[in-house]
Amino acid sequence: MTAPRPTHPRTHREVRLAAVPDGLPTAADFTVAEAPLPTADEHHVLVRNHAFLVFGGLRTLIGGKARDTPVPTLSPGDPLFGPALGEVVEAPKDSALSPGDLVTHPLGWREYARVPVAHCTPVDPEFPEPTALLASGSAAYGALTRLARVRAGDVVLVTGAAGGVGSLAGQIARLLGAGRVIGTTGSPHKAARLVAEAGYDTVLTAGSWRADDPTQAHRAFAEQLAEAAPDGIDVLLDNVGGIQLAAAVDAARQGARFALVGALSGQFAADGSGAAAPVRLDTFRLIVKGVALQGYTGTEHPGVDAEWTERFADWLRTGALRTPLSRVTGIERAPHAVREMIDGRHFGTVVVELPAQD
Known part of the structure; x- marks a missing residue:
């Protein structure tokens, strides 16, 4: 009743x-x-x-x-x-x-x-x-703790850093001990906010890597990433896919851990249905570098939500995270x-x- x-x-x-x-x-x-x-x-x-x-x-x-x-x-x-x-x-x-x-x-x-x-x-x-x-902090936290398993001193790359996942992922990675956190976004204004407010050391902004020619765009983004992380990356939290994921494979250190959370390159493509995000990856480099690449879904990690909520509350109260x-x-x-x-x-x-x- x-x-x-x-x-x-x-x-x-x-x-x-x-x-x-x-x-x-x-x-x-x-x-x-x-x-x-x-x-x-x-x-x-x-x-x-x-x-x-x-x-x-x-x-x-x-x-x-x-x-x-x-x-x-x-x-x-x-x-x-x-x-x-x-x-x-x-x-x-x-x-x-x-x-x-x-x-x-x-x-x-x-x-x-x-x-x-x-x-x-x-x-x-x-x-x-x-x-x-x-x-979407639970997704960022779960991907960084269950799949990427951020370690002290890691170089972490977060694509799509100004969105709901990315604006928390950089801060979480820092709190988990990352040594350097790199993001990507579409505008200099958002890049400045990510550095000032969201735990990022540097943020790469769209420019020549939004070129119509995929090969040229890949090369341009890879060059920016190599300058930001000359020794490569240990962790990728990927919200985008596309050329950014492909270039991250090129930059992977030995034993790098890649957690795929979103696929905005396909979801936000003007000429598609949002249901596919194809990308060409260098599988040889994945093998020789021992890269672990896995998609994250919260349903496969049922304990994450409660753990995240508890840590989230503590970090908000102390001002460690916004x-x-x-x-x-x-x-x-x-x-x-x-x-x-x-x-x-x-x-x-x-x-x-x-x-x-x-």
Whole structure:
């Protein structure tokens, strides 16, 4: 049984996929629709969302051609989903959750969500900045501790450093003992912020390595990387793929560990569906250098989230780590925020905040 239902609006708004994008998505590929307010039951709570994450993987889920994704793909008419922070407003009578509890859960992109109790993670009331829990720090931490296993003095390269994963990965690598942390990004302004705010020693910026000729682009990026890391790299946390991954293979030291977290070169390609990111790698160098190369998915490392949250809270309290957040206000702005993220208009983690309605 559930407790008596308090007074709530009869409807709420949610973001739905309107059409499979033709190329990169625009706001017109989404619609903000009104839907009946869901209800709690013996296995579900009703949550009023405070904020939700705008994430690069959404491009793959809506592109119409993805296969073997760890979460379901989306078809026209489906509500979007993703990490969210919200307040429980209705809960089963015998649940461990109660109205007023703050939780994270996977049903963002809507004002209210009917969430299975098992899919809610309570937020410690003492956590320093609850919205920061939407950041992709668990992926960065898990990749650096489980796959790359950063060691004292390592030279670490993080591609796509100004995004949600990368803006935390440089700081985490530093806290884990890295000796030198190198990033990549698309603009000098973001590069300066990454050095000033996010633990990076130097950041390589796009220029000649965005050339139309892949061979020329690879050579140009490899030259920049060789100048930044003349003795090579020990660790790669890769959010991009493409020529940056290929050049990192060229720069690998003996026994280098590569953790692949994202594939933005394919996900954000204008002429694709976001479901493929082909790249040509020097397999001979992978062999002779003994490079370990592995993709990271959180589902294969179930203990990481709790461990990360504990360390994250400590690092935030002490000021050892900061979470760059780009805040977009209002669900009506959410469709625009997707393309703004793809176009690189934001820095760090992009969240849509939902003000309480009168």
